[in-house]
Amino acid sequence: MSLVTEVVVPRYGIAWYPWAVQYFFLIALSYTSLWVAAPGIILGKQHWLATSRLALLACVSTTLVAPVALLADLHQPLRFWHFYAHPTPWSWMSIGSFLLPLHLAATLLLAWLAWRPALKTRAQAGDGWFSRIAGWIAWGDWQVSRKIMVLAGLAALATSVGMMVYTGAEVAIVKGRPLWHTVWLPFMFVATGTIGACGLILVLNRISGLRSPDTNRQMLAIMVGACVAAGFIALTWFLDGANAVSGSVAAALDSIDQSAAWRSTAIEGGIAGVLLAVLAFLARRTPGRRRAFGWMLGLLALHVAWMFRWVVLMNVQTVARNSAGFHDYHVAFGSYGLTGIIGIFGLWLTALLLIELLVPWREASLDPQRDAPPAAPISNASVSAASQGAPRHG
Amino acid sequence: MDPIRRSLLGQMARLSAGAAMVPLSSVASAGINDQPARREGDPNKRYGMLIDLRQCIGCQACTVSCHIENDAPLGNFRTIVSQLEVEQEGTGEVATFMLPRLCNHCDNPPCVPVCPVQATFQRQDGIVVVDNDRCVGCAYCVNACPYDARFINEKTQTADKCTFCAHRLEAGLLPACVESCVGGARIIGDMRDPQSEISRLMAEHHDELMVLQPEKGTLPQVFYLGMDERFTKRPEAEPGIWDVINEAGKELGYEFGH
Incomplete structure (x- = not known):
């Protein structure tokens, strides 16, 4: 040695x-x-x-x-x-x-x-x-x-x-970046993308004043499903690594082993993901909770989707390939x-x-041939009132 | 079968199959991320490099001469000699290991098929080059190369890499790094010419040659003689030089003008 x-x-x-x-x-x-x-x-x-x-x-x-x-x-x-x-x-x-x-x-x-x-x-x-x-x-x-x-x-x-x-x-x-080179990454992009899209729609539902109860219910249900899917994908990826099918897991464990920054990223990412799944599961059970917490969970979901991409695309590039340790990367101004x-x-x-x-x-209309409802005024309050009664579409 | 043998067999097969097979193989390459047909360059040659690590003294003459010859921006290198201090755990004896790095001009270059505009391509003589009039600077190839042999040149805003000094080879000169190597550690030549020095040395030291990261399946064509297998992968080492940071996290060490 x-x-x-x-x-x-x-x-x-x-x-x-x-x-x-x-x-x-x-x-x-x-x-x-x-x-x-x-x-x-x-x-x-x-x-x-x-x-x-x-x-x-x-x-x-x-x-x-x-x-x-x-x-x-x-x-x-x-x-x-x-x-x-x-x-x-x-x-x-x-x-x-x-x-x-x-x-x-x-x-x-x-x-x-x-x-x-x-x-x-x-x-x-x-x-x-x-x-x-x-x-x-x-x-x-x-x-x-x-x-x-x-x-x-x-x-x-x-x-x-x-x-x-x-x-x-x-x-x-990209074989050159072992952390990227796994078949599970594309699936994880889709799962976290779905989480983010549900989050975005929850946030838009709140800030547009639409406040559709249907939307809150539907988005939280899909979000919980996507969180569970992401969990299974992560688990399968990890088991692949444990069975030595994927070098990507070994590379990830190396990074976590060697770097305090990677350890805190892994912990933060894990906590955010689990927290989102648990809160979404709890919040989706009653309409009152959905209405109160939906948009906040939406923001958390967007954070999870964005951070996943930040870690995968930026942090992975700091893992040295031919030298020891990690490259310094600071976000420039x-x-x-x-x-x-x-x-x-x-x-x-x-x-x-x-x-x-x-x-x-x-x-927005399902059928472009049907007459559209009268145009709603643009102010938030009146729109939210108008949209409760769902425009005519047949 | 180890990659070097496979690569050599591949070379021999290509030689024996003859030039008639070349157009056929280019038509057959159609799958996504498959290697596209090679173009330009002399189809009768295959350049490769053999680096005799026993002769390398780590003087960085190659690094400097390459930098001057190819006008790389400060802080980016087409070739460099990694230097690692190795301490025997039992005895505390210290030795330095020198590892010249450059583009491996792989037989299965991962940087080539990813290029979305065919700006980077492999010539028929095996040299991987970049047409930087066409390059869009997407940096996909920089990420695809497992050897960190590529970078985005901040002057041209396009991908840049070692070309085996193709412009010098074509003029009958040796690459700058080979020319300047004081120990004669770098040997470049046509591996299809059985009389060339590189062919002779490769035949002589066939079982001792190693390439970097052979497990990646890239079939590198830069061969190392006197290599320790542990250094063919990412070294398990203490990162030394970049630890020069003060309490505020500010680097006190050498900055490459970024």
């Missing part, structure tokens, strides 16, 4: 910046919230309508902002067109670069069709510029059948599955760090507010 000390070793920086965390976070919310929107908007379940409207808002806002974060993570953002000039079907990232615009187009088309009846109604309402803009967005008074909308929905679902597969595979195939993180959240908020301002998303 001998003791080895590293004397000369270069400093290796991280290659993917916090932009990547923002992209993986937003795109996971995008495809999972589309699935949450599906029962109402695509399958036509009336009792799911309120949830679907919120989910559609969550989906469109995240789908709009995610590509910006992705573009920003390129060191040569203006060369993005190279993706399309040199298609590379054997690279997951190239496949993703073709899927992402399709996903963006399909989700925007679906949302547009769902929002059009209400936009047309607002266009007739004589509400000054709001009506004029609603008329522009509606783009004519023509109608499409529900069949077309269902087809658009199925197309969006197809691209969302593509997004799920590619974002998972893109990271999980500038656009490669803090400003970038806040900037993307700001952009997301802007997208949400613009949709809130210009689109009557609360009246």
